[in-house]
Amino acid sequence: MSTEPAKPVRRTTVPQIRARKGGEPIVCLTSYHAHTAAIVDRHADLILVGDSLGMVMHGMETTVGVPLDLMVMHGRAVVRGTKQALVVVDMPFGSYEEGPNVAFRNAAHVMKETGCGAVKLEGGSRMGETIRFLTERGIPVMAHIGLTPQSSHVMGGFKTQGRDEETWPAHLEDARVVAEAGAFSVVVEGVVEPLAARITAECPIPTVGIGASAACDGQILVLEDMLGLSPRPPKFVKVYGQLGAMIEQAVEAYAADVRSRGFPTEDQVYR
Numbered sequence: 001m002s003t004e005p006a007k008p009v010r011r012t013t014v015p016q017i018r019a020r021k022g023g024e025p026i027v028c029l030t031s032y033h034a035h036t037a038a039i040v041d042r043h044a045d046l047i048l049v050g051d052s053l054g055m056v057m058h059g060m061e062t063t064v065g066v067p068l069d070l071m072v073m074h075g076r077a078v079v080r081g082t083k084q085a086l087v088v089v090d091m092p093f094g095s096y097e098e099g100p101n102v103a104f105r106n107a108a109h110v111m112k113e114t115g116c117g118a119v120k121l122e123g124g125s126r127m128g129e130t131i132r133f134l135t136e137r138g139i140p141v142m143a144h145i146g147l148t149p150q151s152s153h154v155m156g157g158f159k160t161q162g163r164d165e166e167t168w169p170a171h172l173e174d175a176r177v178v179a180e181a182g183a184f185s186v187v188v189e190g191v192v193e194p195l196a197a198r199i200t201a202e203c204p205i206p207t208v209g210i211g212a213s214a215a216c217d218g219q220i221l222v223l224e225d226m227l228g229l230s231p232r233p234p235k236f237v238k239v240y241g242q243l244g245a246m247i248e249q250a251v252e253a254y255a256a257d258v259r260s261r262g263f264p265t266e267d268q269v270y271r
Contacts, residue, residue, distance in 0.1 A: 026218025034081030075114030100133035124174020135182030143178035147190025162195035211236030
């Protein structure tokens with residue numbers, strides 16, 4: 001039996017994620033609370049505290065209504081529940097678009113209050129100046145291009161991007177700008193496969209696909225979608241579990257036991 005002390009677990013860092021460009025695919029998932037984060041942490045390289053929590057956990061129709069304080073609260077929980085994955089927290093709508101100074105103040109608040117390792121913000125070329133401002137001041141940024149849910153009202157809904165090849169140059173330019181501005185990786189969402197593959201081939205930083213291409217440098221899904229907890233997961237989701245049905249069965253069995261006085265039994269009471 002070894003008497004050597006166990007080596008401390010070290011968190012994945014931003015430079016380590018950046019260095020994975022073209023290498024082993026980066027495993028990413030969302031998480032919003034400590035218990036699921038602790039499970040995901042054992043398998044994922046990066047955990048995103050996504051503003052999708054507004055829809056998944058709080059019943060909102062879009063992510064637009066998510067406040068900054070809610071992101072901080074969930075971010076704290078995920079950081080508490082993890083030891084090794086890089087934790088990235090989404091900047092919600094209205095917390096960074098006004099300008100670099102506002103973005104820095106809010107991003108610094110998120111990092112200080114949660115202990116996360118980076119923030120994510122949506123937008124391509126238009127966010128280049130802000131990304132540069134943040135990264136030059138010590139705030140690592142994960143960018144997000146393609147389908148940007150916070151802009152769903154402008155886009156007319158959650159629409160796949162790049163179906164018209166004439167729009168490809170704008171998406172390629174978005175990827176180029178965020179990389180040159182200092183983003184360490186970029187989420188590519190809801191983009192037709194050949195465009196996502198081309199973005200990945202031309203972009204010097206890792207691309208993380210969601211509804212994009214297997215050629216991306218990593219993949220991310222909303223945890224509740226891939227676990228079968230969402231009633232109508234998007235087309236791009238592969239459902240790896242059916243927890244919704246399992247929860248339904250468990251609640252039904254519990255209700256039946258309570259009504260029949262079959263719970264609690266001797267095993268669940270104190271004498």
